[in-house]
Amino acid sequence: MGYYDEFENTKYENKKKGTGKTILTSLISGALGGALVLGVMTFNEDEQQPGQEAATSQAKNYAEEASVPVATKELKAGGSIADIVDSLSPAIVGITNMQQSSSFFDEGMETVEAGTGSGVIFKQSGKDAFIITNNHVIEGSQAIEVTLHNGEKVSAELIGTDPLTDIAVLKIDSKNVKAIAKFGDSSKLRTGENVIAIGNPLGLDLYSTVTQGIISGKDRTINTNTSEGTWGLNVLQTDAAINPGNSGGPLINMSGEVIGINTLKIGQTGVEGIGFAVPSNDVMQVAGQLLETGKVQRPFLGVGLRDVSEFPQYQLQENIGLPENVTEGVIIASVSPNSPAQVAGLQKLDVITAINGEEVKTTNDLRRLLYTSTNIGDEIKVKFYRGKEQKTVTVKLTSKDATNA
Secondary structure (H helix, E strand, C coil), rough: CCCCCEEEEEEEEEEEECCEEEEEEEEEEECCCCCCCCCCCCCCCCCCCCCCCHHHHHHHHHHCCCCCCEEECCCCCCCCCCHHHHHHHHHHEEEEEEEECCCCCCCCCCEEEEEEEEEEEEEEEEEEEEEEECCCHHHHEEEEEEECCCEEEEEEEEEECCCCCCCCEEEEEEEHHEECCEEHCCCCCCCCCCEEEECCCHHHHHHCCEEEEEEEEEEEEEEEEEEEEEEEEEEEEECCCCCCCCCCEECCCCCCEEEEEEEEECCCCCCCCCCCHHHHHHHHHHHHHHHHHHCCCCCEEEEEEHHHHCCCHHHHHHHCCCCCCCCEEEEEEEEECCCCHHHHHCCCCEEEEEEECCCCCHHHHHHHHHHHHHHHCCCCEEEECCCCEEEEEEEEEEEEHHHCC
C-alpha cells in the first residue's frame, strides 16, 4: 500500500467564519508532486454559489437519463443503513492502478498493481458507464482496472482528471453495470448529520467495507501537495473511518445520496476520527467539465512563485532590494512566454502583495484569489514591488490553452 503517501507538516486551515487557525498535521493521501499554476471552485455553506444549482441539477440529470436502476430511487429519507448499503453497493467499485515494472523473471517489463482505491458509478449513457474516483488513485497509471460489485474485473478508460480537486472520471462498458449512484446537494448538509462511507480500505481483500459517522464540519480547507502544486482543497470533515483504499469512494447521507468523495485522513499519532471528503457539488462541477472536455479550464496568470517568507530578510534586500517592512508576499520565480503576466510586464523577482485590493501573503493566497474570485477573460489589478518601488499593473487572464495556442 505504499502508493498512499504521508505529507509531513501539511497545514490544516479552518476557514469557518474567519477563525484563521492553523494546525500542523500529517495527511494520508496519494496526491503527489508540485508545479505552478492552479485553480478550483469552492462553496460557502451559508449561501448558494454560482454554478451550485447547476451542479445539483446535473447530478439529477445523470441519474434520470440512466437506463439501469438509480440506487436511491426506491429509498425513503431516513432509511436504514442496511437498506442504503444494499441499494448503493452495486454502484461502488474497486480501482486498481496498474504500472510498468521490471519483470522478475526476464529483462522485459510487466504491468503490475501499484495501488488500489475506490470509485462510484454516477452516469450511464448507452453502452458506456462513467465512474468518479480520486485523481491520486489513478495518477501515474499505465492501465486502470475496475472491479465491479460482482467481482468481475474490466478495463477502464481515463476520460479526464483534475489534480487540484483530486477528482478523476473513468469510462467502462455498461453491460455489467447494475446500478448508478445518485448525488445529493452538499450545500444542504448540516453538521452532526449521520453519514456512511463505503469503500475498499487496505485493498480489495476488504472490498465494500461500510463505516458510519457524522458530518463533523463543513467548509474546511486542507493544504495538500498535488502534481499541479500546493492547493487548499475544500472538504467536508467526517469521523466515519476513512483509510487508504477508501480514497475515491462515496460519503453517503441517510437518503442514500452521495454527498462527498472520500479523499484524505489525518494520519498523525494520537489523532482519531478525522477524515475528509470533497463535497458533491464541487465534484459534479468538475465531473461535468471532465465529461465535456477531459479537463478543467481555470484562469491562467503564467508565473512560477515562491513565498517571501522562505527567504531571510537580508537576502531579500540584497538580491531584490525589497523594503525592510515587506515581510510577506510572493516572489515571481519565472514568467511563462506569451503569458498574461509577461504581456502585462511582470518580471522575474517582482514581489506580488495584492490582487484586486485583496492582500496576498503566500502562493496559496494568490491561487485562492485567482481561482475563486476571477474568471477567464477578467482583468485584474496586481500590486507588486520591483525593488523598493511599488507598482500596479492590469493583467487580462486567459486559459492556459489559449496562451499555448
